[in-house]
Amino acid sequence: MEEAHIDLEPGSEWRFELEADENIAVRVHSPDPVYINGEEFPPTTWYPLYRYTKGAIYAPTAARIEVTSLPASQYTSTSTIQPHLHSLHLALERLRILARRGNAHGPRVMVLGPPSSGKTTVAKCLVNMALGTGLGWNVSVAGLDPNSPANLIPGTLSLSTPNHPLPSHHLAHPFGGPPASLPSNTQSADVPTLGWWYGALEPSSRGTPIWHKLVTSMAEAWRARCTEDPNVSHSGLFIDAPSAFANPATGQTKEDRSRYPLLRAAVEAFDVDLVLVIGLEKLTIELQRLLPQSVKVVQLPKSGGVVDVDDAHRELVHAAQVRNYFYGEPPLPPELSGLLGRTTPLGLQLSPHSFQIGWDALHVLRVGEGSAAPSSALPLGSSHILSPTRLTRVDPGGPAHVVRLLNTVLAIVAITPEDRVDKAEIKVEVKEEEGEDVPDAVAGAVDLEEDEVPFREEIGWREVLGFVVITAIDTQRKKYTILSPSPGRLPSTIALAGHGIEWVDSA
Ligand SMILES: Nc1ncnc2c1ncn2[C@@H]1O[C@H](COP(=O)(O)OP(=O)(O)OP(=O)(O)O)[C@@H](O)[C@H]1O
Numbered sequence: 460m461e462e463a464h465i466d467l468e469p470g471s472e473w474r475f476e477l478e479a480d481e482n483i484a485v486r487v488h489s490p491d492p493v494y495i496n497g498e499e500f501p502p503t504t505w506y507p508l509y510r511y512t513k514g515a516i517y518a519p520t521a522a523r524i525e526v527t528s529l530p531a532s533q534y535t536s537t538s539t540i541q542p543h544l545h546s547l548h549l550a551l552e553r554l555r556i557l558a559r560r561g562n563a564h565g566p567r568v569m570v571l572g573p574p575s576s577g578k579t580t581v582a583k584c585l586v587n588m589a590l591g592t593g594l595g596w597n598v599s600v601a602g603l604d605p606n607s608p609a610n611l612i613p614g615t616l617s618l619s620t621p622n623h624p625l626p627s628h629h630l631a632h633p634f635g636g637p638p639a640s641l642p643s644n645t646q647s648a649d650v651p652t653l654g655w656w657y658g659a660l661e662p663s664s665r666g667t668p669i670w671h672k673l674v675t676s677m678a679e680a681w682r683a684r685c686t687e688d689p690n691v692s693h694s695g696l697f698i699d700a701p702s703a704f705a706n707p708a709t710g711q712t713k714e715d716r717s718r719y720p721l722l723r724a725a726v727e728a729f730d731v732d733l734v735l736v737i738g739l740e741k742l743t744i745e746l747q748r749l750l751p752q753s754v755k756v757v758q759l760p761k762s763g764g765v766v767d768v769d770d771a772h773r774e775l776v777h778a779a780q781v782r783n784y785f786y787g788e789p790p791l792p793p794e795l796s797g798l799l800g801r802t803t804p805l806g807l808q809l810s811p812h813s814f815q816i817g818w819d820a821l822h823v824l825r826v827g828e829g830s831a832a833p834s835s836a837l838p839l840g841s842s843h844i845l846s847p848t849r850l851t852r853v854d855p856g857g858p859a860h861v862v863r864l865l866n867t868v869l870a871i872v873a874i875t876p877e878d879r880v881d882k883a884e885i886k887v888e889v890k891e892e893e894g895e896d897v898p899d900a901v902a903g904a905v906d907l908e909e910d911e912v913p914f915r916e917e918i919g920w921r922e923v924l925g926f927v928v929i930t931a932i933d934t935q936r937k938k939y940t941i942l943s944p945s946p947g948r949l950p951s952t953i954a955l956a957g958h959g960i961e962w963v964d965s966a
Pocket residue numbers: 474475512513514515572573574575576577578579580581604607702762763764765766767768
């Protein structure tokens with residue numbers, strides 16, 4: 460391996476884009492701090508960067524870095540937005556300190572912009588700057604972009620409260636992976652995380668009703684955390700918003716034709732006081748007029764280094780996110796395992812569990828789908844009123860459904876006896892599955908009539924317990940093969956399917 464040294468001028472950044480066969484490690488040789496996405500490099504320690512990662516290493520003062528091998532695409536630039544972010548960080552830090560003194564809430568910031576404008580990078584830099592101050596902040600991160608989820612898997616919204624700077628070793632999980640089930644003594648990416656299932660990649664007008672419910676549920680959970688732990692409240696919140704928020708029509712319905720309905724609802728739900736708009740002057744001005752006076756709207760320049768990611772790259776990121784959810788952090792690539800000297804400790808690897816479960820033991824539901832009988836079948840003058848957040852049962856019996864369910868990612872949600880609607884004849888009981896291939900697979904089994912969904916709709920926007928994937932379907936024996944993050948019983952028998960969120964392990 461041919462190592463290279465790069466000398467960085469004060470205030471410059473080294474930008475890199477790693478290809479499929481490029482795993483590298485970087486080590487700092489100069490005394491002053493050098494940063495990656497706001498995280499300070501540990502001194503004289505190899506910092507691995509896995510294939511496909513793109514990013515920049517920023518040196519506020521003159522610095523020398525060593526790279527195990529030079530990537531094909533790399534360059535140094537002095538046009539960086541880091542000084543802007545640093546000024547912003549100082550202003551936010553002042554607000555946090557005032558909040559702690561006066562027992563008030565810290566700054567609540569939404570980062571907004573078009574696709575590939577650097578929203579996630581800006582939010583991550585500001586989070587890491589806060590966590591790197593040594594003042595013990597416990598900043599919250601609301602990941603509202605299901606296409607580029609902060610901590611979980613595609614199709615999810617998440618809320619996390621990291622308390623140590625977030626590393627940037629690989630492309631999955633910019634805000635840290637969800638906590639591993641095992642205790643870890645490494646400074647890994649593990650971050651306490653709550654998740655909600657939107658089940659689609661983009662907020663849309665059709666999904667608007669469930670979107671609003673999910674955001675309200677998240678905001679309630681966040682307020683509860685703030686009440687439990689005043690430090691969470693003082694530390695403030697960063698929202699990584701989807702690029703669809705920048706489109707005034709996203710989320711408009713027949714009843715609500717107002718502009719930016721999803722953006723305004725999120726600002727209200729989380730009581731946002733600062734909106735950072737990357738690059739778009741028109742959007743900045745429009746929001747300054749539209750949002751309440753108490754909300755400041757500030758424009759930030761777009762970094763010249765941000766890479767326009769294409770659909771193929773997004774698919775790669777999505778696959779890596781689901782893989783990391785089940786298998787934990789990827790192991791150190793072989794070409795980096797023999798490096799002399801210290802290497803940054805990485806997160807844990809996990810061992811998921813695969814087992815079979817009967818079709819009748821796991822009830823797969825969808826939110827907002829299904830259709831009623833045709834209006835012509837109703838009495839004259841009457842019409843259907845279907846709830847847009849109704850639950851429908853996915854019956855694996857039909858061949859089309861089997862095809863749709865194969866490789867589908869499912870979110871497991873808890874139910875309580877109160878969730879049952881009374882007309883249904885349901886037995887909620889602990890039912891041990893018989894047979895050699897379903898040991899302890901289900902904690903509480905529920906018998907349902909075909910196509911009947913005897914639960915309150917609320918379970919559709921409830922915080923999820925975890926995720927599984929249907930990796931095979933045995934139509935003869937009517938069983939699913941499920942990949943689950945941990946062995947033993949599933950914590951619930953109710954699973955929500957999304958709209959085309961699938962995963963095939965190709966690693
Ligand atoms: N200054 C920089 N130098 C090099 N690469 C960068 C820089 N800033 C951001 N990137 C890279 O550009 C890509 C896009 O950035 P980022 O994900 O922050 O944008 P985004 O607006 O959040 O994208 P999306 O629309 O997918 O949500 C990422 O791979 C990121 O690591």
